[in-house]
Amino acid sequence: MTDASARNISLEEMDRHAHLHPNSLVRDMTNGTVTPRIMHGGHGVFVADDKGRRFLDGFGGLYCVNIGYGRTEVADAIYEQAKQLAYYHCYANNTSAPVARLADRVVAMAPGTMSKVYFGLGGSDGNETCIKIAWHYQAVRGKTEKIKIISRDRAYHGSGIISGGLTGLPSYHTPFMLPVGPILRTGAAHHYWGAEPGESETDFSVRRARELDDLITREGADTVCAMIAEPVMGSGGIMPPPEGYWPAIQAVLKKHDVLLIVDEVVCGFGRLGTLFGCQYYGIDPDLVTIAKGLTSAYVPMSGSLVSQHVYDVMLHGSDTHGLFAHGFTYSGHPVSAAAAHAALDIVEQENLVDNARTVGAYLQKRMHETFDDHPMVGEVRGVGLLAALEFVADKAKKQRFEPAQKIGPKLAAACLEEGLIARAMAHGDILGYAPPLVITEPEVDELVARTQRGVDKVATSLGYL
Template sequence: MTPPRNSNAARDIANVLHPYTDAKAHLEKGPMVISRGKGVRIYDDQGKEYIEALAGLWCASLGFDNERLVQAAAAQMRKLPFYHSFTAKSHEPMIDLAEMLIERAPVPMSKVFFANSGSEANDSAIKMVWYMNNALGRPQKKKIIARMKGYHGITLAAASLTGLPANHKLFDLPLPGFHHVSTPHHYHGAHDGESEEDFATRLAQELDDTIVKEGPETVAAFWAEPVLGAGGVIVPPATYYEKIQAVLKKHDVLFVADEVICGFGRTGNYWGSQTFGIAPDILVCAKALSSSYLPISAVMVNETVFQGIAEGSSAVGTWGHGFTYSGHPVAAAVAIETLKIYDEINLIGHVREVGPHMQSELRRRFADHPLVGEVRGVGMVAAIELVEDKAARKNFDPGRKVGPRLLKHGEEHGVILRAMINDSIGFSPPLIITKEEVNEMLDRVEKALDGLTVELRRESIAAV
């Protein structure tokens, strides 16, 4: 149906190029226009209500109408609406926020650098690693290893870290020097009869072999999300990070934890690194840092990394990196208030209560469904993977767009979902969601899945 000429949808089609969208199809179908939000719910410009099962993009941890964050932004706008952090300039919100992050870090950290998105933060961390190694007289130690299905952003370097085909095709990516090892997904990657621990051992050996093949003197860092997010909410197997870190330590390779999704309570601890026993050299965070009310991200580095940067900047005369909006005072003020709220409402305790309920309900409702191959997750992040053949763990042909079709059924029933690779459907609701709202969300998902099941059954009958 063509949108009315003067509608919001028509104006969008005429003027907006959307991220992660089939631009040609968008000209025909148009957007869903969201007008307002309240709690875990959003409303489109026709007044229809939806439960946001992914908190926007894994990020609106405090929901869509937190007045304290609004007031924090307004107060800072009146006091100091902008100032930069170049050439040793500073301001109180940036200083206070850096201090709060250092206090909350999962392992001792030395300094915090601020950017505006997870992509910028990961890109900055890459530059830090390269800069440090140059300063320390190791100019060959530049290669970076990430994982297939990992997601680390969309700038040229961050997209090279990312291990998803759509982020590489037609972009001439990844750039040279970026390598990828296997996805730590036991459901698809394990050999017959292979335990999680044995699978983890094999993946650690693969990483070791890759480093040796490339030359340990050339490999600088390993990048990992504690739980892979956009690649399908993949929870690594037992003992995986213990074994991976032993390999990195042996070869003097830095561990960079991408906590853009997992940070600030999503996995049931303040950091995903704490949930999985990770001791990162660099930690990248964003999204829930401000509940995504304003763009801000951060890179925390340990003393070793900082000293390398300090030595290099002394030799050059400056550390020639930064953004106009690094540590923007209004964004920093909102982030400070966000962290205060997390503490005051005991958000981690809430996630530890509601998260297991969400995980158990997902399994109770969907694990035995004929279209669901696997239900997986931890804390308040999860996925159900739709499959054509449950016994064979066979996915649907991507051309059938089964995952996106479930999303449309979900919208009809008032729930916003996210379809990822292999028709994995993500769940990452605002962290303030209640058990009752979880039940309501999953009731709507059940109706959507029932509708998709009927649709696919009719297609099968018609094909006979």
């Protein structure tokens, strides 16, 4: 007998009483305006709740279930590894077979000149590790003042203390006294809202690079350690960079001897139709964070990848600073590593990177065909299997809705009624899409059709149609 049945309370009530949910409005659960949805199972791009309702998961969980739901190969790998060796730590030069093999595999797959990987648990801690390695690198070089980290408005790098501060969304800061630490902010790479009237994408990129140059010069290059950035800005609204952005930004960073930490938590392992976002945009990173697609979220795992030249400096650190005193109990967890191998086997055997490219191109085409002329849609954007629709009150005047109208959440709720999970993004009225990389063209048609029905319902209620 379960606790719930013994006490004669439902799972919903148990959850409501005892579970503090991430990224949720606290009072919703207590005052009963929201009932927790209990997810029960999944297969491919579909998930089902315990009431038997089936949803097309247009956001792959939190853009992480890249191989789709219900892959028993991964479950089997987890089971076998848990039986063989469920846990041993990686402190003090210990390791295990799946971890050693995964390090070798991931470094070989990685973009740029990556030489080592440190394993963690999720994107937030993966980014915090990269920041600490960047600080360590500058300290070993004797550049102890070179500590400031540049991040962008609307960036998302997690919700830890440093990673939450690096996130450029005010709601992640205000109640938590963030940001703390030496964090600088520069403009988002989003042409639609950021460009001056008539400014081309290329000119906008040049301006963003000039602003970065000015910022570093103003602060003093000898005080700036690194810049952290996602290849495509994700949770801030899914915004592919404008033409020419990455070459211009990298030139500025190189000129000032500032490291580039590329947050590949979303783009890594195929989402854009290339293995990493770095390859799509020609980015040459010094450090790289990976998570989500590494295990396709079957169990938690992240990686902080270190390039050869950064590692060469860390080597000197053994003499000058002693121990690399950074680690988590679960760094290099053998069960996570076994899951990662099984998930990456599927990515390779089923050519999911190619699928993301071809089906991703189809998704972008269908989104443009369907929504470019929609009276409430200001911008249709995306790359690979990452897409967004941005809704505006006045398309011609580029005017946003009032935040109190909560148009984004209303649209997501309308899509949910149509059996589609699309994500209302944190900033503005945006529906985001990042389906599992196994999605097919007919499933994309279904995703677009369900979106259209949901959006048109809201548009009709507001008098747009």
